[in-house]
Amino acid sequence: MNTKKVSLLQAIWIWLGEQTDKIILWIYAMFFALMIAVFVSFKTRQRMSHNNGIAGEGWLKIVDAPEFPEHPFFEKGKQYPVRIRHASATYLDDAMNCIRSISIKFSHHHWHSPFDIEMNTGAQSLFWNAVSFLKFGSMRKEQYGIEYVEYLRRYPDGVDGTKGAVRRDPTSFHNLHYYSKTPFLFLGTDGIKRYAKYRVLPLENEEQTGVEHRFSEFDLCNQRVLPFDPRGRNYLKYEYEDRVKKQGAKYRLQIQLHTASDDDDPEVFNNMVLWDERSHPWHDVAHFHIEKTLDWKQSTMTTFSVNNMPKTLGVLPAKSIYDYNSLNYLRAHSEIARKARMLSYKVFGMVPPIPDNDNRNVSGWGE
Amino acid sequence: MENPTPESVCEECLKKTKIHYREDGRFFMPRLLSINHLQLGNSKILHNPLVLIVEWLYRQYKHLRDAWKRFIAWLFPRPTKVWCHHADSALVGQIHYADRDNLNTPIHNLRVEFWGRTRWLQWRKLADGYSDDEGKFSLQFELREARNWKIYKTQFEVYQTTHVYFESEKPKVALECCYVEQVPVSNLTGMRYNLRTIHLHLWEYRRDTPVPRTEIKNVDNDSPQYYAQGRLDALFEQITPLEVTKAKHLLQIEQAPETISLAQIQSDYPENLTVCIERKLPGYTRSDEWFGRRMMNGMNRGTFLPDKENHNMFWVKYFGVCNYEHNDEYALPTVEIKFALKENGLPTPTEIHITGQTNAFDKNPWQKKVFTPANGEEWLYAKRIARVNGAFSTEVDEHFTGTHLNTEQYAIAAYRNFRRSPLACLLFPHLKEVALVNHSADTLLIHGYIPSATALTENGLHQRCYELLGMQDWKNWKPMKPLSEAHTCAKAEKMFWDLTIDYVEKFFAENLEEIKHHWIEVYRFSQDLVNHAVPVFLSSIDWGKLSPEEKQLANDRIEYYTYQYSFDTSAKRETVNGELKVVSPITTSRTFEESPPEDMQNLKHVCAYAIMMATYMHTWINEHQYDDLGEVLYSSGGLRYGNKERGILAPESDLSISPDLTRSTQMLWFTNFLSRTEYGFITKNEEGDVNPLFSKMLLDRKEEFAKLGVDVNAIESRTNI
Structure with a gap:
């Protein structure tokens, strides 16, 4: 391996560069969080994207014979209360071609929990670092249910991510596959540093619905409800409510691990690059059963944070806005936005439930 | 030389009339504005001293502009070093032709480069490569190098090959930038950035003709290729005196036709081989010997098709108007010349067959006349017709087409x-x-x-x-x-x-x-x-619609051209x-x-x-x-x-x-x-x-x-x- 000699001056220069990168990242993250807090969370009483959702509660049990390295938080057989929230991003219309999500907290409280994890459909994301996320946001330019036209023209990886993530007319939130995409820290009992990705599948092997295969870029941008589609704005939430009431909803939480090494390619952290399942198999972490759904108010109040994690399972450090880990860094620094939204509910009241009217293809209450 | 032989006269005249190029270099010599402004009538010749001075100044301006470009290129060079340690991003896209019939036709192996420019205007190459067989390119680059704070702009460039030259006996390919696209630095966020499909007008086929020709939109400034300056200089020097002569003649013909004759026109141009020989050996250039010599080894480089019956006899054929659209002013009958080979190996004409219209009144295209040396004066006329038709066929069929x-x-x-x-x-x-x-x-x-x-x-x-x-x-x-x-x-x-x-x-x-x-x-x-x-x-063609004469002509032409152009009729061709x-x-x-x-x-x-x-x-x-x-x-x-x-x-x-x-x-x-x-x-x-x-x-x-x-x-x- 070639080594390069670095003078003291160069070392200082490099160190200064790294510190500058971190400062810029912090400024980025804080500025972003502040903007969201002021102009979205507080002013409009909305989340940044996943407003259209339904929450539920139940119990989660760590599997009895874990096949992944031992971790005190995931102690075998241990039970946790669990609250989840399914949502469709970003529109207030279940019948649109949307990304669907599940967010899990190991608690029945709407805010506090020892472990939160947020996942979306699709194994890959639509953006890969802080700077690309901001570009993604700035290029949304939504109109009448059509968005990201220029973004998808320019970023083919965004196209790939979108193709894998959107689900049109799924039969249920329950039969979809959800991925955390970005890796987190996993420091087990053995003290070996690992990186972890999570996913959620239905407990029983059910066919995933809503997956589209024939796309053009224009179709991807057009997320509108299909003409003559009889499904209502809340059909998925209603279906989930009925399903849970009748039989409950059972899921499995899985983990995929990568052992850290000094010469890891940065692409390991890239949420657009899948870890090979042959060398990085998925293992069951826990099974959980949702026994009841929550009303609109409780669902809306329920909130999640990557900061709600044990230190040994937390967010990986990021070095710059180009670092793939900077996405979780942004999430971790957006607490102010969560708090601003809670405050807005107190000040302005709760946003109303989504009505079953014909105001379709919209992403805001005011539209 | 007291008794000049035809050979010695020919050799002397060949030397005398050989064209040499020497630069005159006089400042106020009339100049041709541009090779692309040559006209059959009056080309754009600059005579006026004032215009010549202005034109000279313009040339100096162009030299200065070129010098400035060279200076800028020297001051801000394009180093070959690629600023990339770990490629983590890529510029992707594809390059297709821009003409409407080929919008989906990829352009392969085009040189593509990705450059950054620093705040102090230096260039940094971020990536280079080529489009692939499908016209797609993927330029791998390092995001942090492209988004370095020193870089204020980045651009994607496509290069086409303009010409080849040899340096130390090794071939070098000269590339010219034919497309530039600015890529906003802020749009570079990692992974792939798509420049989409780039359509380029490179060496397109013309759509207005079934002949494979190059589309040239504007020969001065929108052409896939331009003349080399050396060629233009040489041509200007050569052609300007001729242009002046022609201009003088055209003016005389228009203004005072009585002051000009064909002989004068002929004498105003440099003496050519036949004029020179004719002056020294009167009548020789109209002789059978000269006719045979030039048909064999002159401009026409005639094709001698062996006679089917007598293999010591040969035919040289110049097909006339055939079925092509023609006017009623000029004659172009088909001429077939029968030659015998002399002992010295040169051909001598024995018969000339002329098929077609030879005067303005009898328009029968199949009328045939046969001449031999025994025809006296008419034999001379027939040879002239053969020369003229030979010149036409050589120029149109062999020179321009072939x-x-x-x-x-x-x-x-x-x-x-x-x-x-x-x-x-x-x-x-x-x-x-x-x-x-x-x-x-x-x-x-x-x-x-x-x-x-x-x-x-x-x-x-x-x-x-x-x-x-x-x-x-x-x-x-x-x-x-x-x-x-x-x-x-x-x-x-x-x-x-x-x-x-x-x-x-x-x-x-x-x-x-x-x-x-x-x-x-x-x-x-x-x-x-x-x-x-x-x-x-x-x-x-639909052979069934041809008359017997037309069929015969078509078959004759196919037979003769197949021999003339060494055309292999049995070769496997595609439909x-x-x-x-x-x-x-x-x-x-x-x-x-x-x-x-x-x-x-x-x-x-x-x-x-x-x-x-x-x-x-x-x-x-x-x-x-x-x-x-x-x-x-x-x-x-x-x-x-x-x-x-x-x-x-x-x-x-x-x-x-x-x-x-x-x-x-x-x-x-x-x-x-x-x-x-x-x-x-x-x-x-x-x-x-x-x-x-x-x-x-x-x-x-x-x-x-x-x-x-x-x-x-x-x-x-x-x-x-």
Whole structure:
């Protein structure tokens, strides 16, 4: 391996560069969080994207014979209360071609929990670092249910991510596959540093619905409800409510691990690059059963944070806005936005439930 | 010399009338504004001293501008170092042709580069590469280098090959930026950034003609290629005096026709070979001996088809108007000349058969007249008709179609496809500028002079060229077979062909692996050649609709042209859109590994053929034009019917059948102009673009060529004007 000699001056220069990168990242993250807090969370009483959702509660049990390295938080057989929230991003219309999500907290409280994890459909994301996320946001330019036209023209990886993530007319939130995409820290009992990705599948092997295969870029941008589609704005939430009431909803939480090494390619952290399942198999972490759904108010109040994690399972450090880990860094620094939204509910009241009217293809209450 | 022999006179006159280029350099000498402003009438010649000064100042401005560009290039160089340690991002996209029929046709192997510019204006190369077989590119670069705070802008650039030159005997490819797209730095976020489909106007085929021609939107500033400055300088020096002479004649003809005569026009132009010989040996250039000598070894390099019954007799045929659109002013009957070979190996005419209209009154196209030396004066008239028709056929069929148009189809296919293959270095030096020359010829000759000075209309010319191009194929092409020791033209042709084959073999031996590696370029070259080729001669006519005479003529033409152009009728050809394409495919395999062994041989043959057509075959006619077409009464592009019953069977003294004064000065201007290119020779290698090996091989055989009357230093490296 070639080594390069670095003078003291160069070392200082490099160190200064790294510190500058971190400062810029912090400024980025804080500025972003502040903007969201002021102009979205507080002013409009909305989340940044996943407003259209339904929450539920139940119990989660760590599997009895874990096949992944031992971790005190995931102690075998241990039970946790669990609250989840399914949502469709970003529109207030279940019948649109949307990304669907599940967010899990190991608690029945709407805010506090020892472990939160947020996942979306699709194994890959639509953006890969802080700077690309901001570009993604700035290029949304939504109109009448059509968005990201220029973004998808320019970023083919965004196209790939979108193709894998959107689900049109799924039969249920329950039969979809959800991925955390970005890796987190996993420091087990053995003290070996690992990186972890999570996913959620239905407990029983059910066919995933809503997956589209024939796309053009224009179709991807057009997320509108299909003409003559009889499904209502809340059909998925209603279906989930009925399903849970009748039989409950059972899921499995899985983990995929990568052992850290000094010469890891940065692409390991890239949420657009899948870890090979042959060398990085998925293992069951826990099974959980949702026994009841929550009303609109409780669902809306329920909130999640990557900061709600044990230190040994937390967010990986990021070095710059180009670092793939900077996405979780942004999430971790957006607490102010969560708090601003809670405050807005107190000040302005709760946003109303989504009505079953014909105001379709919209992403805001005011539209 | 008290008793000059014809040979000594010819040699003396050849030397005397040989065209030399020497720069005059006088400041106030009239200048041609641009080669692209040449006109059949009055070209844009600058006479006025004030205008000359302004034009001089403009040239100085251009020099200053060029110097400034060079200074900027020196101050802000484009280093070859690529600023990338760990490529984590990519610029992607694809490059297609921009013309409406080829919007989905990819352009392969184009050089693409991604550059950043620092705040202190220095350039940093961030990535480089090539478009792939499908026109797609993916330039891997390091995001942090592109988004370095020092970089204030980034741009994507596409380069096309403009020309090839040799440095220390090694070929170099000159690239020119043909497309620039600014990429906002803020849009670079990692992963891939898509520049989408870039449509470029590169070496497109014209849509307005079935002949494979290059689309040239504006020859001055929107053309796939431009003339080299050295060529323009040489041409300006040569042509300006001729232009002034022509302008004077045209003015006299318009303002005071009584002050000018054909003899005066003739004497105002430099003396040509026939005038010179005629002055020293009166009557010799109209003799049978000279006729046979020039038919065999002159500009026409006639094709001697053996007589079917008597194999010691030969036929040279010049087909006339045939079924092409023609006017009623000029005659162009079909002429068939029967020759016997003399003991000295030179041919002597024994019969001349003239089929077709020879006067303005009897319009029967199938009327036939046979002349022999026993016909006295009429034999002289028939020979003149044969010379004139021979000149027309040579210029239109052999010169313009056989070399200019034929070479252009190889040029456009080569420039569209050879980028990384060494074949670019082999072919480009010989294929350059032909598209420009042909573009000028469209206006000057096909639209201008020829329809006004010969029997065919512009439509007729287009049709004739289109059909005759249907006999030009590289497959199994061979040079003319010498009939005798005196057939120096054929011997020299064969010698040059053998030399070219040898050169191509050596080039392939040196570059074989790279040629194989970039075989896709050969495949696409072949595809372009075949798909855009014209159909095989008369392959799409409805024979059932032809009269017996027309059938006979068509069969005669097929037989003669097949022999003349060494056309292999048995070669396997492709049918595209219902047309049997004349150009044989070189390969049908995308990779060398998949191709049969003969494909490599095909490739060598087609390269040698293209070089042969672009250099020697064109040079022969081009350089001899002034010898055989530099005396109006001796030969011209056409004879007028006149107003007498005898029509064109009349003596030279009957000026009513020879070209009128305007056409005469234009013809002499043309033949001078076309023969006086004097730039772009293989051995002189003025632009350093000819492979030194080729020059050396030619010079090594200088004496052998000289014995056959060929000066190797006068063989053009490309199809000149």
